[in-house]
Amino acid sequence: MSVGSMRQDTADAIPFARPFIGQEEEEAVLRVMRSGWLTTAGEALAFEREFAARLGENAVDPPAGAAAVSSATAGLHLALEACGVGAGDVVLVPSYTFASTAEVAVCLGAEAAFIDCAEDSFLLDAENLEMTARRLSEGKTAYETGGPSGRPRAVIPVHFGGLCCDMEAVRGIARDYGMAVIEDAAHAFPAYSARGVPAGTLGDAGVFSFYSTKTLTTGEGGMVVSPNLEIIKRVSLMRMHGIDRSVWNRYTDAGASWRYEVAEAGYKYNLPDILAAIGRVQLRRADDLLGKRRSIAARYDAAFSGGPFFSVPPTAEGDARHLYPLRLNSALSERISRDECVWKLQEQGIGVSVHFIPLHTMPYYRKRYKLKARDFPRAMDAFSRVVSLPLWPGMTDGQADRVIEAVLGLALP
Numbered sequence: 165m166s167v168g169s170m171r172q173d174t175a176d177a178i179p180f181a182r183p184f185i186g187q188e189e190e191e192a193v194l195r196v197m198r199s200g201w202l203t204t205a206g207e208a209l210a211f212e213r214e215f216a217a218r219l220g221e222n223a224v225d226p227p228a229g230a231a232a233v234s235s236a237t238a239g240l241h242l243a244l245e246a247c248g249v250g251a252g253d254v255v256l257v258p259s260y261t262f263a264s265t266a267e268v269a270v271c272l273g274a275e276a277a278f279i280d281c282a283e284d285s286f287l288l289d290a291e292n293l294e295m296t297a298r299r300l301s302e303g304k305t306a307y308e309t310g311g312p313s314g315r316p317r318a319v320i321p322v323h324f325g326g327l328c329c330d331m332e333a334v335r336g337i338a339r340d341y342g343m344a345v346i347e348d349a350a351h352a353f354p355a356y357s358a359r360g361v362p363a364g365t366l367g368d369a370g371v372f373s374f375y376s377t378k379t380l381t382t383g384e385g386g387m388v389v390s391p392n393l394e395i396i397k398r399v400s401l402m403r404m405h406g407i408d409r410s411v412w413n414r415y416t417d418a419g420a421s422w423r424y425e426v427a428e429a430g431y432k433y434n435l436p437d438i439l440a441a442i443g444r445v446q447l448r449r450a451d452d453l454l455g456k457r458r459s460i461a462a463r464y465d466a467a468f469s470g471g472p473f474f475s476v477p478p479t480a481e482g483d484a485r486h487l488y489p490l491r492l493n494s495a496l497s498e499r500i501s502r503d504e505c506v507w508k509l510q511e512q513g514i515g516v517s518v519h520f521i522p523l524h525t526m527p528y529y530r531k532r533y534k535l536k537a538r539d540f541p542r543a544m545d546a547f548s549r550v551v552s553l554p555l556w557p558g559m560t561d562g563q564a565d566r567v568i569e570a571v572l573g574l575a576l577p
């Protein structure tokens with residue numbers, strides 16, 4: 165354990181993330197606990213309806229439905245499965261993402277091909293995406309240096325930190341090469357494209373995370389939305405052992421049939437009602453929580469803009485501001501490494517993180533595809549100089565100012 169992580173146990177420590185859970189969430193949980201039915205039923209159904217309705221307000225293609233699941237990882241797995249991804253297929257994913265985005269492809273017997281970041285961005289590069297899809301469709305390996313081969317079947321753009329990818333470009337490339345588009349919207353509720361369309365409604369399916377640090381949390385959980393009802397039906401079937409959902413009430417409703425049929429070999433990926441009840445309250449708070457995150461991020465932007473040592477994260481009007489990935493410029497990193505910066509901040513009781521360690525550097529993928537770091541120069545550059553600062557709705561201005569003071573202190577001689 166580092167000195168820094170010990171310091172975080174003290175009362176004045178500022179955690180990296182902290183969920184905003186109030187009395188309404190507590191009452192919602194109690195209501196479900198007292199109902200005598202804890203797992204998936206009416207609360208989950210209501211959460212699905214309310215979530216889909218919320219996204220539908222500004223969507224060009226409103227969701228035909230939503231399916232609540234146990235995590236975004238489960239949702240990505242099911243969404244790819246519903247799009248028919250399997251052996252012989254390649255799923256194109258950014259290198260700059262969490263393990264989930266790629267592992268789900270491999271779990272389905274497909275391969276993952278990594279895409280580098282765009283210039284000065286944490287988001288995937290459309291040119292690199294097009295080039296990789298073209299190489300694969302010509303029967304070549306994903307990169308000149310090697311990598312997976314197979315049919316390009318799906319792409320998973322990641323709305324990193326709540327900033328929406330250029331979905332027009334991604335969709336155009338997907339159309340040209342016959343790929344499904346599954347949006348990894350784990351960070352992106354509520355986020356919007358440049359045209360004001362909700363992230364998660366811009367592909368064949370969108371997948372959200374309700375993990376404890378996310379913008380809307382149920383502790384653990386996720387949601388799949390799609391404009392295609394067939395995808396929602398398939399996800400709903402496969403999240404519950406391949407058993408039709410109509411039997412969820414077989415224990416609670418005296419008149420319900422005990423009989424069920426296993427239509428497919430499915431998974432156990434449902435969201436329990438206790439968690440869905442928290443999600444329904446969080447959904448109603450979403451705009452308020454976004455406003456609070458924006459106000460902290462604006463404070464950081466003002467403090468770190470313009471000087472020689474730091475670059476503030478790229479942002480846009482519809483940014484959900486889930487993360488604050490500050491970048492250290494060479495004027496600073498020549499004197500102190502990113503890792504030392506992390507330790508120094510932790511030592512002062514400030515919880516920080518690094519988003520992300522690029523997946524192409526991970527031993528499993530490096531060995532499986534014999535990957536070369538030189539194929540992902542922008543992801544490597546982004547990783548080498550990023551520090552994610554605390555950004556959560558309950559943070560006070562005073563806490564944000566302490567973070568600012570400690571970060572600016574890194575640049576003092």
Ligand SMILES: Cc1ncc(COP(=O)(O)O)c(C=O)c1O
Pocket residue numbers: 234235236237238261262264265322348350351372373374375385386
């Ligand atoms: C980009 C991205 N995608 C997917 C996930 C997986 O989310 P979950 O923990 O809900 O499975 C995460 C989790 O942090 C993530 O950051």
